[in-house]
Amino acid sequence: MNLSEAKSLRQLGLEKPIFVVPNSIDADEFKTLVHPDIFYQYFPHTRHKKIILFLGRIHPVKGLDLLIPAFAQAQAQYPDIHLVIAGPDSEGYLAKVKQLIHGYRCQDSVTFTGMLTGSLKLSALVASDIYVSTSYSEAFSISILEGMVSGLPCVITTGCNFTEAGDFGVTIVVEPKIEKIRDGLLDCLKxxxxxxxxxxxxxxxxxxxxxxxxxxxxxxxxxxxxxxxNPLPYTD
Structure with a gap:
């Protein structure tokens, strides 16, 4: 749980103290960043590209219907960008996403990796230039923390429920709209x-x-x- 989710509980009428301890990462896993060549060995065509990484399930709630057109519009100005979609198909949504990509004629600039784990996932993070999460609604995301701790500029939507990151100026937080996501990507590229x-x-x-x-x-x-x-620490 994070502060945004705690506020939602308050709106439902919960009056007792809420102990807020958000999801977290194993710092040791990210203290020494993995070499990007591990990722390039599997996906050599992405070398020398500016990689925008989406790391999560391929599911309607993840906002890929927003990300694809936003990416296509950004690519019109930056032809060397490449979108990597790393995650498993969920509920058969992959076919719809591929159809959308073909509709925007950017299929040569999008790579599906399937689910990445271990050193290959860590290498993908290091090889990337921008992390993006475009969810309409999201519980507190570990993958966003992984993008951030890998030193990537992150473009996330308000649906990701991580407003603290935007408040502290450590991510770009935008509304889940095509033009807002596009502008967030362009801001990083420019x-x-x-x-x-x-x-x-x-x-x-x-x-x-x-x-x-x-x-x-x-x-x-x-x-x-x-x-x-005693009074509880770390409550909302």
């Missing part, structure tokens, strides 16, 4: 140095706030407060 700095801030932000170790400390402090009858 201002590569600023995008790189955003990615560096994102990495630092995650390592300081969203690791397993930090979440463990929060659990311990909260249980100690409950045992001692």
């Amino acid at each position: 201002n590569p140095l600023e995008a790189e700095m955003t990615g560096q801030r994102a990495r630092k932000f995650v390592l300081e706030n969203y690791t397993w170790e930090q979440m463990s400390f929060k659990f311990i402090e909260t249980y100690q407060a409950i045992y001692a009858g």
Whole structure:
């Protein structure tokens, strides 16, 4: 759970304290970034391209119907960008996405990798230039944290429910609309140095706030407060 989800519970009338401990990542997995050549060995045609990475299920809720046209419009200005869609087909939606891609005539600039795990997933993150998540609605996403901790500038929608990242200036948060997603991508492409700095801030932000170790400390402090009858820390 994150703060946005806690606020939603409040709107439903829950009055008791809400202990907020969001999803987190294993920092050790990302302290030394994997070499991008692992990814290029599997997908050599992506080498020397500016890769925009979508990492998640291929499902209607993920907003690929927004991302595809946004990507196609951005590609009209930046022909060297390449969209990598890394994730499993869900509910047979892959066929619809491929049809959409053909409709926008960008099939030569889109690669489907299937689900990536382990070093291949980590290498894909390092090989990429921009991470994007275009969900209409999302629980707190581990993959967004993975994009951020890999040092990528991230373009995410408000449906991802991670407004804190936008508030701290470590991601670009946009409405789930084609033109807004396109503009977010173009902002990163037009201002590569600023995008790189955003990615560096994102990495630092995650390592300081969203690791397993930090979440463990929060659990311990909260249980100690409950045992001692003290006010709970980390509540909304």
